Amino acid sequence: MEVFASLAAHAVAVDASLFASEFETLPLSVVADAATGKQDFELLAGLPDTFADDRDDVAVQVFRLYADTGLCSSG
Template identity: 80%
Template structure:
C-alpha cells in the first residue's frame, strides 16, 4: 500500500504530465514552446520532460510547505504552484521528495533536474528559463478555467474531461 507521501508525489507527477497536453489545445503554443527551447539550446523532448517534472516539483513543494495530505492536493491553488515554479530556489523544489519513485521516468527526470540544479552555469540559466515556461503554462490553464481561484484539482478534472491518461 502506498504511503500518503508517495500518493502525494503521484498526484503532483500527474499534474506535471497533463500540463502541456492541456496547454497545447491551442497548437501554436507547442510551436512557440519548441522555438523557445531550441533557441535556448535545449532539446525539445528533454525540455518538455523537464517542464513536466518542474511542475510536479513545484506542486510538491507547495504541498509540503502547506503540510497538505494527498487528499488535500486538489485544494492547492494553481497560482501558488505557479509562484513556486519561479519563486523557489531549485534546491527548495527538491526538498521532501520520496526516497523512491514508483515510476522510473519520474525518478530519472528528478535526477536530471537535480543534476541541472547543482551543476550551475548554463544549466542554471536553462532551469530559470524552464521555470518561466512552467509558470506560463500554469497561468494559461488558470485563465482558461471559468472560476476565480483555480486549484490543482480543477486542472486534474479538466485532464479527466479531456480524456488524458492517468
C-alpha cells in the same frame, strides 16, 4: 514542463503541510508562484529517494544533477 510543475506543486504542499487528500485543492496560481519563486534546490526538498515510475525517477535525477551543478535557475 511536467517535472517543474510537479516539483513546484510538491514544494507548495510540503511548505503548507498538506495531506494527500488536500493536494487537489491547491490553486494553480500558488503552484505557479512556487515554480518561479523558489530556488532549484527548494523544489527538491522532501522528495523520496526512489520512485515507482522509472520515468519520474530519471526526470528528478536529471533535475537534481542540473540543480547541483548550477546549470538551471528557477529564481
